[in-house]
Amino acid sequence: MTPLLKTIPWLLIAVLGAFALSAIALNRGENISALWFITAALCVYALAYRFYAAWLAATVLVIDETRATPAERLDNGRDFIPTHKWIVFGHHFAAIAGPGPLVGPTLAAQFGYLPGTLWIILGAVIGGCVQDMVILFLSTRRNARSLGQMARDELGPLGGTAALIGTFTIMIILIAVLGLVVVNAMKHSPWATFTVSATIPIAMIVGVYMRYLRPGQVLEGSLIGVVLLLLSVVGGRFIDADATLRLVFDREGLTLAWWVMAYGFAAAILPVWLLLAPRDYLSTYMKAGTITLLAVAIITLQPTIKMPAITAFIDGTGPIFGGKLFPFVFITIACGAISGFHALIASGTTPKLLSNERDIRMIGYGGMLLESFVAIMAMIAATVLEPGVFFAINSGVGVVGADAASAVAKISSWGYPVTVEHMQLLAKQMGEESLFARTGGAPSLAVGMASIFGSAFGESLLALWYHFAIMFEAIFILTTLDAGTRVGRFMLQDMLGNIWPKMGETSWTPSVILTSALVVSGWGYFLYIGVIDPNGGVNILWPLFGIANQMLAAIALCVATGILIKSGKQKYAWVTGLPLTWLIIITSTAAYQKITSTDIRIGFFAAANDLSDKLAAGSLSVEKANIAPQLIFNLQFDAWLTVFFISLLWLIVFDMLRVAVRTLNGQPVLPLTESPHNPSRLVEDWVRD
């Protein structure tokens, strides 16, 4: 083919992509089809992957196909195994894609569909994908070392410690906010509570099956589990219909929060084969199946987007969380655009499977593109709802009031009409008592998914689809929750082991119980506060999580930029330096506003002072006055936590700059720790089996 013929398809993709992007960007007041979102995203992804990622691989990183990867050199048949690229891609994607890209876009939809969509697409191709790919490359060249180890080896002890502490705190906040999402989805919903609870014994049955009944028969066990899960969704309807049984599962948020904490503790100390591993299998199948189904449904049904491109809430008065478009849309959507957590998977876990460096582009860059696409679908599912319905589901009682009539009046007054009858009908269709103030994003996503699926498979199944969607979200939220608690336990044991070696023994029971309890009480505290908070809790916790996650991304990009400069590639340091600069700007601005803003819906201190003034003046209801001291303490605590995050970020930025300046001045720095070149011996068709 001549060069011209090769160029033409890419030119067409570029034109189509530009057309689709301008269609969604310039559309005002008319309904727009979801297909435009898909088209815009896919065209941008294709161009970025074909040109930018290829350039990164060939020119910046200088991928060397002849170089043996750690999987080849250290092959032990267990964790280091040269693996076919599609298999690695599957593992990598299953590891990076959690509930984050589903929840973030749903919350950010309060600004309208446009800001979130643009950030998801552009943030991914310039930021998130680059981070994942570069970290994957660096770790592959360093015997699959973790991000923390690379930070310590290449920047110094400060960087290493910052990465470790950053990872631990983000884990705590992440688990708390995810726990809150599940609790809000189950609150006073016997059907959802039953279905989510049923996933625990189902996972145990599968665990026993795989370990003892038919050892190693993973697919058999998983199939049984998936069938049982689907039955539990259907079974929930009968529980809900039974007058006595439904009472068992009809619970207050606080009770459910205690259940979730007890579950997290149990999962951290029980053997992995009994709960964690089988649950993980089930959640991975559910995730893959449901996301595929959603993609097919959106592409074939082409639902209409009802949310306007931009809402009035970009001025910071939004009901779901306070704060202006800049910087909060970039904080709210972390996963899906750029997520620091991915750097932990891309270093350590995935490089142990990589059979050839040439797969780095597809797995690192491509994996994140797919996650970004999931975020786009979540955005579509949130914005196909009538805006009035969307805000009714997602606004906390502290914002719109506890009774239905005042809530609809308030929401309608914003220009998004909704009626009590409509909400009641919708709740009835979904098999729920009420859908008002079900904050956290999961219920509105489930309603969106159910209405997309429902229009394909019949309205009569809406309730089933709704609870299926809730189960689907809950099962992998709980997977992140239990896996995270366990990892947190290991990290804590490791840290305490430095002080008292006995504590570092991961199988010493007192240490296991103590550290698990510490980790659970860490996130349990935030979960508890989130549940009692009349504003829904998510409005506080999600921005905190976003700041923490972006901070971790900034740490990863600091490590990457530092290494690029040390390797003499300062000419190309902007590929990580640019997203890094952007992250520093948005996290610093968000943190600054969260700390200093006088708006009580944004500033932590302002909110704490306002509440204590009201408490002192006696203007709070008895109920609120009882919880006020805890809320005040928590707001102040969150403010200090934000100060801590931002200081940590700047510390590591300066550490990276120090290394960069010394390198450029020719002063000594820590040596590069890249492992020496070994020629690959893998025969193509042997490993590619």
Place this chain on the structure above:
Amino acid sequence: MLSSFRKAWRLLRRLSGDDAYEQYLSHYALKHSATAEHEQHPLLTKAEFFKQWQDEKWNGIKRCC
């Protein structure tokens, strides 16, 4: 048609870890059986291997947000 079905099935087995023991067997045959290491690393049964494999797999960060 049949071969692509078979390919998909193999992909699924590999992704899920259903064939991990078979992979271990071929790794063992290739690396250990002919050497002195044979003595130090006796061949594991499927149940023993699965236990070790599962426990090791969960020793670290495996899931993200």
